[in-house]
Amino acid sequence: MTDHLFNLHGDVLASLRRGPKAFARLALAHSESDEPADIDLGHFRDRLVAAGPGDELVALWHRTLTAWDLAEQTDWSDAPARTDARRTDILDRLGFGADLRKALDEAVPVFKEPGATVISKEFTSWYSRDAAAARAFYWNSYEQTLRGKGWSDAAVSSLDEASHAVVERLSDPTRTEAYGSRGLVVGYVQSGKTANFTGVTAKAIDAGYRLVIILGGTLNLLRGQTQRRLDMELIGRENILRGTDPADTDALIGVDYQDDEDWPAKFVSHGGRPSTLGSFDIERLTTRDNDYKSLETGIRALEFDKQDRTQPLYSPDNLHHAAARVMVVKKNSSVLAKLIKDLKKIGPILSEVPTLIIDDESDQASVNTTDPKKWEDGKVARKAINGQITQLLGLLPRAQYVGYTATPFANVFVDPGDEEDIFPRDFLISLPRPTGYMGVQDFHDLESDGTAEETHVRGIYDDTGDRLQEALDAFVLTGALKLYRADRDVPAGPFRHHTMLVHESVQQREHAALALRINSMWHRSAYTGQEGHARLSALLASDFQRFADDGLPTPMSYDDLRPYVSRARQLINSGGEPVIIVNGATERDYEQAELDFDRTPHVWKILVGGTKLSRGFTIEGLTVTYYRRLAQQADTLMQMGRWFGFRPGYRDLVRLYIGREEPMGKKKTVDLYEAFEAICRDEETFRAQLTRYATLVDGKPQITPAQIPPLVSQHLSWLKPAARNKMFNAELVEIRSPGQPIEPAAYPADAAATRRNTERWRPLLNALGSAPVTLTNPSDNTSSLSRNFSALTATISHAELVSLLSALEWDRPELFRPHLTYLAQLDGRLATVDEWLVIVPQLSRSNRTEASILGSVPLSLARRSRQAGKAVFGRISGVEHRTSAQRLINGPGSVDISVSPTTGVMLLYPVVESQNDADTSAAAPHGVADPSKVTMAFTLIPPKSAIDSTRQLLRFQAKDSSHARDVFVTTKSS
Structure with missing residues (x-):
């Protein structure tokens, strides 16, 4: 009808x-x-x-x-x-x-739900909605593919908007004057970045881009995953077959995907070769199993035919009739060298080819990690991959570079002034958290009551044992629950893959030992006997029934689940062992049939590995994670969060066993869960700042990517945003120290500068009282220090202190500037500090030299020396003085003085640079100090309340070599 x-x-x-x-x-x-x-x-x-x-x-x-x-x-x-x-x-x-x-x-x-956040330079609009709709052959196919996979209208429309935002900021492919834009797209770990750049690729080739180079990871395993995804969802059957009859089995020998269970049913079909349907074909220069190879056929494939040879390729008359070339290339120096060599053979037409370079995981291998201090004659020295990317951009003047990453800090720290590098000078786009994605909010209660942690996180403490057996039981039990749900027609089922990740170390020898231990534990677990069933029954009742999703079938008793436990055990033990080790230094180490989620019907295994499982590689069906490996860089740690992702039909079954007391250094332990929460806050702060500045004002951007104010923050002092070799160009612009000592030491050695500094302290010196007070350090269980000392004191307002500190001269001003940036905001913008208690300690009478400074009451001069060969002093405050000041900040610490929650403490020392009493006396003849020989040195301890709700401790920005002395951006406080 x-x-x-x-x-x-x-x-x-x-x-x-x-x-x-x-x-x-x-x-x-x-x-x-x-x-x-x-x-x-x-x-x-x-x-x-x-x-x-x-x-x-x-x-x-x-x-x-x-x-x-x-x-x-x-x-x-x-x-x-x-x-x-x-x-x-x-x-x-x-x-x-x-x-x-x-x-x-x-x-x-x-x-x-919020959309993508865009920080962008002004650009000339060329890619309107009408223009996009007029040429949308491949985008329409991709859109229909997504809907066929069950994507909601909102998800498809969001992807449409986000990918449109990228393409409209690329250069018009028909533009006469060549321009190569640089951009960065920031997603979440395992959140569908591939879907976004597939959408961008579809729209870009529809619009006229005729060469697409996708840098797809550093392993064949990762490159092959990306190639298959593009082939399946965008390029399609007809472009793969290139006219080969799909019914001719002899002709299909050697064609991709003949051994793939999803071929051809799940690969997009365009209904015929696109070139016969009024569009154009896509020629693949790489295949699922073959990276780019230096062959004559490859060179010919890179040559473009023109309809009108009198016009350049980018002329619309030529461009929209030419086939597009797509390659997925591993980020490997030898592979990229072959590509560059072949491109050089093609000649001048390269300057006519609109090209799109998509760099997946763009903070890995692509960023230049050479130390600028070691460059010769001001020339940039580049690491191999970074140098080859800049060569590609130079060979292809119409090339647009778009990096994709979930951990953007290394990219943000690239020098904006290096025109040849990959800083996102034109746009930075932060993708929204997708619907159905399990991310930060599902594992960390950043603003709620603890239910997320209670549901999914199982801490490993010293007094709980290692909980590895429990994690193994949870893996078997969740496998059984998936089978139980699949039998009851859960829409997400059947669950093809079911995996557990065990990540304890980066050392390969430790992986082998751990795999042996898990295998032994598996065979002792008695999953076919009464003991094993008793453990699983108890875990079902205490954990999985308690946190089950009401909308998903969950058995009321273990007896109902028991048959599925047997089937789950068989699937996990297929092949004789439940464990696969995933590590190694060569490609051969990753060519494991059971690890191929595309070609293997069912992967139900425990994966033991390290770094190679922590970036780019998608672990399908991941349900239980056992994680105890420490990393001291936020981006490295975040990429290990493989438990983030999409878990349709089994979100409630996901469990994270994570170390809460892992050793780091001497007598120090680290809470890995807290570390993940800190970097999650770092990322959320970064995204929030982007959103703040993304709003247009009078139709114009507030800032451009090169003017991004300090957005990268650090919530834990030991957890840096990125590895040291990715932060050569990072500049620390703010250090927040609530309740922690700030002790600058790079005071000028020049006598004139010292005198000027001392003069600036005159008002405070005159305010010091003449009657000393006694401060104490009562002994307790944490310290044997019980030394009392006397000191002169004064009170100064916060505004007066900041004014004084802002006027001081320094031997290395960049060392104190991040602290001063923080202190200046304690006027109510970040937090409120009303006043500071100034303490000038007096030394014991046996070695005290007293002198008046600029007419002050007599003060006790302190002897300090600078570090050998450096301008900085070795130390400023005495241990007993700092301990007492810290007690005042922490709570009642002195019988004579108390401070309010909005009062900071300053220890102030008139320092004479000397090694003995004679030098000290010489600096103060007749009890009057020479201001040019006395350095007024200090230690500050802000109150604990001197921090905002984000709790971030450090903020960074990138240095711009082309504007070395410029402030990046001046923004009004809101």
């Missing part, structure tokens, strides 16, 4: 590509039906109200309204995207009445 209403609405909505207009008038113009009800909006409303699941008309309107709701830039509405105001504007323009509006809003609620 023909659905006249659906057909009519489809025609009308197809004509509204540029935005909503009066629907009834257009319906009348399009109607060819004799049924007057088809153009009756009341009939449409009744259909909406009565519609059941799967109604095609509702689905059509869901797609359309969601796309209009999410459209970020339109010429038909001033209302913000993703708001009720935008929806109201849409329905007004359609001319719908109150009843129909209500029915539509109920059928298609407004999608209000």
